[in-house]
Amino acid sequence: MSDPIRLALVGMGKIANDQHYPALTSDADFDLVACVDRDGSCLAHLPYFVTIQELAESGLTVDAVAICTPPQVRHDIAQFALEQGWHVLLEKPPGATLAEVVALRETAQDRGLALLASWHSRFAPCVDQAREWLAGREIKSGRIVWREDVRVWHPRQHWIWEPGGFGVFDPGINALSIATHILPDPMFVEQSELFFPGNCSAPIAAQVRFRDRKGALIAMDLDFRQEGKQSWDIVIETAGGTLTLSNGGADISTTGAPPPPRDDVLPGEYSALYRRFAELVRNSSCDVDVRPLRLVADAFLCGRITRVDDFIE
Amino acid sequence: MSDPIRLALVGMGKIANDQHYPALTSDADFDLVACVDRDGSCLAHLPYFVTIQELAESGLTVDAVAICTPPQVRHDIAQFALEQGWHVLLEKPPGATLAEVVALRETAQDRGLALLASWHSRFAPCVDQAREWLAGREIKSGRIVWREDVRVWHPRQHWIWEPGGFGVFDPGINALSIATHILPDPMFVEQSELFFPGNCSAPIAAQVRFRDRKGALIAMDLDFRQEGKQSWDIVIETAGGTLTLSNGGADISTTGAPPPPRDDVLPGEYSALYRRFAELVRNSSCDVDVRPLRLVADAFLCGRITRVDDFIE
Numbered sequence: 150m151s152d153p154i155r156l157a158l159v160g161m162g163k164i165a166n167d168q169h170y171p172a173l174t175s176d177a178d179f180d181l182v183a184c185v186d187r188d189g190s191c192l193a194h195l196p197y198f199v200t201i202q203e204l205a206e207s208g209l210t211v212d213a214v215a216i217c218t219p220p221q222v223r224h225d226i227a228q229f230a231l232e233q234g235w236h237v238l239l240e241k242p243p244g245a246t247l248a249e250v251v252a253l254r255e256t257a258q259d260r261g262l263a264l265l266a267s268w269h270s271r272f273a274p275c276v277d278q279a280r281e282w283l284a285g286r287e288i289k290s291g292r293i294v295w296r297e298d299v300r301v302w303h304p305r306q307h308w309i310w311e312p313g314g315f316g317v318f319d320p321g322i323n324a325l326s327i328a329t330h331i332l333p334d335p336m337f338v339e340q341s342e343l344f345f346p347g348n349c350s351a352p353i354a355a356q357v358r359f360r361d362r363k364g365a366l367i368a369m370d371l372d373f374r375q376e377g378k379q380s381w382d383i384v385i386e387t388a389g390g391t392l393t394l395s396n397g398g399a400d401i402s403t404t405g406a407p408p409p410p411r412d413d414v415l416p417g418e419y420s421a422l423y424r425r426f427a428e429l430v431r432n433s434s435c436d437v438d439v440r441p442l443r444l445v446a447d448a449f450l451c452g453r454i455t456r457v458d459d460f461i462e
Numbered sequence: 463m464s465d466p467i468r469l470a471l472v473g474m475g476k477i478a479n480d481q482h483y484p485a486l487t488s489d490a491d492f493d494l495v496a497c498v499d500r501d502g503s504c505l506a507h508l509p510y511f512v513t514i515q516e517l518a519e520s521g522l523t524v525d526a527v528a529i530c531t532p533p534q535v536r537h538d539i540a541q542f543a544l545e546q547g548w549h550v551l552l553e554k555p556p557g558a559t560l561a562e563v564v565a566l567r568e569t570a571q572d573r574g575l576a577l578l579a580s581w582h583s584r585f586a587p588c589v590d591q592a593r594e595w596l597a598g599r600e601i602k603s604g605r606i607v608w609r610e611d612v613r614v615w616h617p618r619q620h621w622i623w624e625p626g627g628f629g630v631f632d633p634g635i636n637a638l639s640i641a642t643h644i645l646p647d648p649m650f651v652e653q654s655e656l657f658f659p660g661n662c663s664a665p666i667a668a669q670v671r672f673r674d675r676k677g678a679l680i681a682m683d684l685d686f687r688q689e690g691k692q693s694w695d696i697v698i699e700t701a702g703g704t705l706t707l708s709n710g711g712a713d714i715s716t717t718g719a720p721p722p723p724r725d726d727v728l729p730g731e732y733s734a735l736y737r738r739f740a741e742l743v744r745n746s747s748c749d750v751d752v753r754p755l756r757l758v759a760d761a762f763l764c765g766r767i768t769r770v771d772d773f774i775e
């Protein structure tokens with residue numbers, strides 16, 4: 150076993166505290182050596198820096214960083230980290246634009262560093278079973294329903310309503326990270342309707358119609374205004390039965406053939422993510438799948454915009 | 463010399479008549495064998511079809527098609543053409559979304575067919591000189607000004623105001639096709655302001671701020687409401703002088719070192735495009751540079767939208 154990877158967490162918001170910190174502290178492959186946060190949030194027993202530049206100047210030895218800031222500032226931090234010779238994990242979405250993510254991949258490859266554009270939802274318990282079940286089956290149609298209460302899941306995350314925050318596509322991109330992973334054919338946007346609150350620069354709801362290359366319709370319904378029961382479901386109709394992946398990939402059911410068996414003991418999504426990152430760091434290689442972000446960009450590019458009521462948190 | 467490539471023109475609108483037809487009929491590499499247009503426009507002496515399906519059913523031998531329809535319908539026509547075993551040239555922009563263009567490239571590669579995502583502005587007379595002059599120079603900043611009168615240049619092109627028509631980015635993508643070709647480093651969107659008429663689903667003006675990987679600012683000013691003098695200019699400040707590429711790449715001037723010499727006799731933009739396409743067809747290879755379209759998608763993805771006066775043609 151190699152020495153642990155000395156990692157700094159950058160951006161100590163909700164996702165870093167809820168997910169990255171527990172995954173890292175229970176992973177022998179990583180040694181969490183510092184945290185960076187412009188607002189001064191820090192897990193008390195770790196060296197703390199306000200900016201990544203301060204971290205670099207401190208002389209602390211760092212092998213890698215995980216960037217959990219809002220997407221709008223991720224690129225500059227990642228570019229700086231790569232210039233220090235540090236490997237980089239990017240929370241999802243990997244950036245506020247596609248071109249900046251592609252440019253980071255080029256930088257990482259040129260410098261022989263690992264870069265992971267992470268899609269945690271792909272590591273939900275039943276996603277690989279769904280992928281295996283769908284492989285080789287003829288897709289007839291699909292339906293993605295991702296309806297959640299923004300006030301519950303994204304409290305005070307003002308960046309989500311700013312340009313580059315993506316609004317309801319911030320959770321919606323999780324659905325697309327699963328769909329692009331499990332569906333056998335590429336899909337693309339055929340029609341997109343975006344609902345923008347009058348006081349926001351990002352949509353609060355969206356209806357997007359995709360087609361796969363063979364013409365199957367995949368309809369996506371995203372809504373941030375869902376109270377009561379929440380939905381994170383993907384249903385795929387095939388010529389050989391229906392697959393239902395629900396609760397964001399935690400549950401699976403099928404008609405026709407049963408789903409394939411899975412391992413009894415599965416790591417959590419973020420533990421699996423860090424296993425993947427450790428593998429990339431050991432090999433100095435990149436895993437940057439831009440497909441989910443590209444579909445979101447396409448939904449904006451050809452979106453028809455409707456104004457709806459202001460959003461007041 | 464090989465046999466001429468038997469080509470059908472699909473979508474007989476302004477660009478097909480103004481540019482493709484004259485370029486093709488003076489090119490010995492191509493034999494224009496049919497035209498396809500849903501509205502029945504056709505150059506009289508050619509076999510004519512309303513749809514590409516009719517063309518396929520006619521039994522006429524076709525090697526390649528050039529697709530000049532509005533972008534919203536390009537993908538399905540191109541996919542059908544590739545399924546017939548025909549090589550494909552796509553007018554710019556190559557589609558209404560990025561993912562559909564990437565999917566077409568995969569289809570073409572899988573089938574061993576040529577696919578050209580054409581960017582005619584890159585073949586403007588002084589573009590290669592500009593690229594050569596900028597190579598290796600340190601870029602300080604840039605300014606792209608593309609201001610034209612939509613009523614003059616896009617009469618009755620209602621598709622331009624629909625989702626996937628891109629509005630002012632339809633000409634603006636020409637500027638980006640040049641900028642991505644001549645600038646030594648990749649650039650990406652830092653800030654984007656889009657001005658949508660109340661009655662349109664696409665912007666009539668845009669202010670986009672790009673940065674290149676080394677931090678240089680490239681400011682882009684697009685406006686469809688320009689009366690009087692029209693502007694299609696790119697100015698790049700470098701550590702070794704200023705380059706001005708004006709009139710859409712037709713004129714060049716520099717301070718410091720003069721621009722490199724160029725050939726006395728240059729083909730027109732579309733003649734050069736068809737030379738490139740002939741080369742790809744002979745080699746069954748693809749040239750699909752998505753960078754200009756990706757930057758437009760990014761400008762929409764992180765755009766801040768302002769409503770402006772309705773557009774009445």
